[in-house]
Amino acid sequence: MLGRILANFKRYTFLMSQMVSRDFKVKYKRSVLGVLWSLLYPLLQMAVMAVVFSQMFKFRMEGVNYLVYLMTGLVMFNYFSEASNSAMTSIVGNFPLMNKVYIPKYIFPLSKCLFVGINFLLTLIPLFIIILFTGDANTHCVINIYYLCLPFAYLCLFLFTVGLGFILSTISVFLRDIFYIFGIILTMWQYFTPIFYDITILTPQLQKVFYLNPLYHYIDFTRSIILYNTMPSINNWLWCIGTSLFVFIFGCIIFKLKQDKFIYYA
Amino acid sequence: MITVDKVSMKFDLGMEKNFSFKQAFINILSFKKRKKKEYFMALNNVSFNVKKGEVVGLIGSNGAGKSTILKIVSGVMKPTKGKVEVNGVVSPMIELGAGFDLELTARENIYLNGAVMGYSKKFLEEKFDEIVEFSELKDFLDVPVKNFSSGMVAKLAFSIATIVDPEILIVDEILSVGDIKFQEKSKNKMLEMIKGGTTVLFVSHSLEQIKELCTRVIWLEHGEIVKIGDTETICNEYYKKQLG
Structure with a gap:
């Protein structure tokens, strides 16, 4: 079973790479700065949020480099929202193609998540620039040995997003309303994820509710490494791997069960 | 083979109905007995x-x-x-150029559409020149396909689709596209493929x-x-x- 899945996967890697590079070419066609936008965009976005929250609302975090705090959360949430959104629309958007040629359908959401993922890797460059060059004597972050664990959190984020992308794209076939509903959910999600504030400013009850948000754990994982130079707790590891695997597998099952019906709704 | x-292939004709709240609401108000679902048997046994x-x-x-x-x-x-x-x-020659992205150039589309048709990277690299040659679009390789005339798009699509030696060929009408010269050429190419000893559903x-x-x-x-x-x-x- 696994062997068959892998063989099938291998057969279509070329198509997948073609689709990812297509997205890249189309995205930056006719923009003067091109791929530089992948670096600039999160930087500028962060600058706006930094001004709003640290200057206007006077957010303070003792002993923490606020810019890095903001940026670690922002790059991950940005990945999540963009990838899940484009994965969601990928099936319906490719109906004309699906109607003519046989292509395994999982390729569409997966290639979108990969494409945004490459963009995400580019946004890590400005993140590291900020880690290295900002903060005063007390709050300066240093690169440490635990950085080797960072890919784990990003992998969990990826699996979680792919799984959710499968679920959303399946729903979108039968219920186009999901495009709007999920847009609202994303807005809510952004405020309910501690990106620009710390979870400890909330009441203990509310904190428990926030604990159910997988994104919080992925972000928290990277923050304990980048900001506090510590190994993430066992608890943190388990939450990351548990939520991401659960959503990924659940998404795969839903998608597999329903994919043969997609074509009738095209 | x-x-x-x-x-059997059953299409549900009622699929489009009752799909929105508005329609559901109207149905409730109209008190009509809901019609039994209508089916259409596109294929039967x-x-x-x-x-x-x-x-x-x-x-x-x-x-x-x-x-x-x-x-x-x-x-x-x-x-x-x-x-x-x-x-x-199976090489389906049902609709050509299904995988084209109009923003991309002809060169990029050869690879993209080739991948959609299931060709491997190696195969495409080997056959690239042959595809270009057949399509007669050598001078327009780096032009985005959206600037092509419809005839040129069809020529390119046809050249990519027919580059294989297929095991099973599925043909929905013999295609002859482009100008008179290319029509003749494409028709012959298809006849050649069909007569070439492969299994064909036509x-x-x-x-x-x-x-x-x-x-x-x-x-x-x-x-x-x-x-x-x-x-x-x-x-x-x-x-x-x-x-x-």
């Missing part, structure tokens, strides 16, 4: 098989289920009932082409097989039934 066993090297033609009036059969054999659709077994790689409304190419014919009507058999006899019968 291709075995189609008791295949169809069985046939195609041996290696055979060229089988499908004939029948519009809506008889010919294209549905092609879609089932090429894997685009799964049948509601029954089994389809296909041994070999849909056409031109009885002459069917008679010329097919070793066997399946006559479909309303999703059911009317007759299978010798090309000459069935074509004549079909012609009489339709116009006599």
Whole structure:
């Protein structure tokens, strides 16, 4: 079973790479700065949020480099929202193609998540620039040995997003309303994820509710490494791997069960 | 090579209805008894098989289920009932240029569309020059396809689609695209592919082409097989039934 899945996967890697590079070419066609936008965009976005929250609302975090705090959360949430959104629309958007040629359908959401993922890797460059060059004597972050664990959190984020992308794209076939509903959910999600504030400013009850948000754990994982130079707790590891695997597998099952019906709704 | 066993294909015509709150609301207010779901049997208990090297033609009036059969054999659709077994790689020549991205250049599209058709990277790199040559678009390789005329797009698509030596070829009408010169060239290329000893499933409304190419014919009507058999006899019968 696994062997068959892998063989099938291998057969279509070329198509997948073609689709990812297509997205890249189309995205930056006719923009003067091109791929530089992948670096600039999160930087500028962060600058706006930094001004709003640290200057206007006077957010303070003792002993923490606020810019890095903001940026670690922002790059991950940005990945999540963009990838899940484009994965969601990928099936319906490719109906004309699906109607003519046989292509395994999982390729569409997966290639979108990969494409945004490459963009995400580019946004890590400005993140590291900020880690290295900002903060005063007390709050300066240093690169440490635990950085080797960072890919784990990003992998969990990826699996979680792919799984959710499968679920959303399946729903979108039968219920186009999901495009709007999920847009609202994303807005809510952004405020309910501690990106620009710390979870400890909330009441203990509310904190428990926030604990159910997988994104919080992925972000928290990277923050304990980048900001506090510590190994993430066992608890943190388990939450990351548990939520991401659960959503990924659940998404795969839903998608597999329903994919043969997609074509009738095209 | 291709075995189609008791295949039925049911389309739910009610699918579009009751799909929005507005419609649901109207239905509640109108107190009408909800109609039983309407179905349309695109195929009803169809069985046939195609041996290696055979060229089988499908004939029948519009809506008889010919294209549905092609879609089932090429894997685009799964049948509601029954089994389809296909041994070999299918090259569907149903609609060309399905995988084009108009923003990309011709060069980029050759790779993208080739990947959509299931070709490998190595194969495409080897055949790249041949594709370009056949398409007669050498000077426009780095122009975005959106700036192409429709004839040029068709030429490019045709050249990519027909570069393979397919195991199983699925053809929905012989395509002749582009200008007169290219029409002749593309038609010959397709005839060459069909006659080349591969297994072919061929849909056409031109009885002459069917008679010329097919070793066997399946006559479909309303999703059911009317007759299978010798090309000459069935074509004549079909012609009489339709116009006599």
